[in-house]
Amino acid sequence: MGNHRMALIVLTLALCQFPQPGDAQLQQNYYANTCPNVENIVREVVTKKFKQTFVTVPAVLRLFFHDCFVNGCDASVIVASTADNTAEKDHPDNLSLAGDGFDTVIKAKAAVDAVSQCRNKVSCADILAIATRDVVALSGGPSYEVELGRLDGLSSTAASVTGNLPQPEFNLDQLTAMFGKNGLSQEDMIALSAAHTLGFSHCGKFAKRIYSFSQQSSVDPTLNQSYVVQLQSMCPKVVDSRIAIDMDPITPRTFDNQYYKNLQHGMGLFTSDQVLFTDPRSKPAVNFWAASPSAFQRAFVSAITKLGRVGVKTGSDGNIRQDCAIFN
Known part of the structure; x- marks a missing residue:
């Protein structure tokens, strides 16, 4: 009986590894x-x-x-x-x-x-x-x-x-829904978003945030002001559409948890980046992974495997x- 029960437990565990x-x-x-x-x-x-x-x-x-x-x-x-x-x-x-x-x-x-x-x-x-x-x-x-x-x-x-x-202007609900459609959790989404610690973006993808955000404010108020000045100097209003800038201004060539630290300082390039810090539902994960590179790496490996x-x-x-x- 013990062996039969053990076999059932092993089978159950094996099935749990393949949820999709x-x-x-x-x-x-x-x-x-x-x-x-x-x-x-x-x-x-x-x-x-x-x-x-x-x-x-x-x-x-x-x-x-x-x-x-x-x-x-x-x-x-x-x-x-x-x-x-x-x-x-x-x-x-x-x-x-x-x-x-x-x-x-x-x-x-x-x-x-x-x-x-x-x-x-x-x-x-x-x-x-x-x-x-x-x-x-x-x-x-x-x-x-x-x-x-x-x-x-x-x-x-x-x-x-x-x-x-996902689009650069997505809010948390839109991001969570799109990842959810692919069997990925909100935590997976926040972990995978850190891929933006590498690579670059064309100015047009975020120009609205630094020039024509809303009737009340030309600049997105969630952006760090000195970062805005930096972005405006690299991406003037009339800009060559081929110009692209680093998404992580601090360590653009290193896969690390700097992405989350940038969000804490209002330096998320896209609305869909910065919202991870401004929305109270995702903010704890951002703070946790900003403080713990090893926890972030574990979460990223889990998410990219999924x-x-x-x-x-x-x-x-x-x-x-x-x-x-x-x-x-």
């Missing part, structure tokens, strides 16, 4: 038999690319996020448009995705497929997930075990992007693309 449908086939070391060296091959390519340009880091991280939030983590964001199909990457919300992210995945896929044992065995979606872990670690963030076993999606349309990515489980394709729902940018 489609998770169960994801596992660490998924390619142990088919392409055992895949993670080293990808890491080598990512490291080389990182040494060429730091943009690789925020570019890959953002690509993973934009991929998973639209039709799940299936590399559909990498597919190129054709004469008869406008793909995800050409939706207005994705036009600012840096080319270095796409380039990293495509180069890593080529390196993996150059090994005869691995050719056409590893999905673009999994390569993007591995590369994401690697750029976080290369920029000073935590390294973590990546769950693998995704297939690449069979469709990519610009229309599917509309309404599925993000990697969103809408995973298996069986006949996907395949392994030979070219990440073109359907087989």
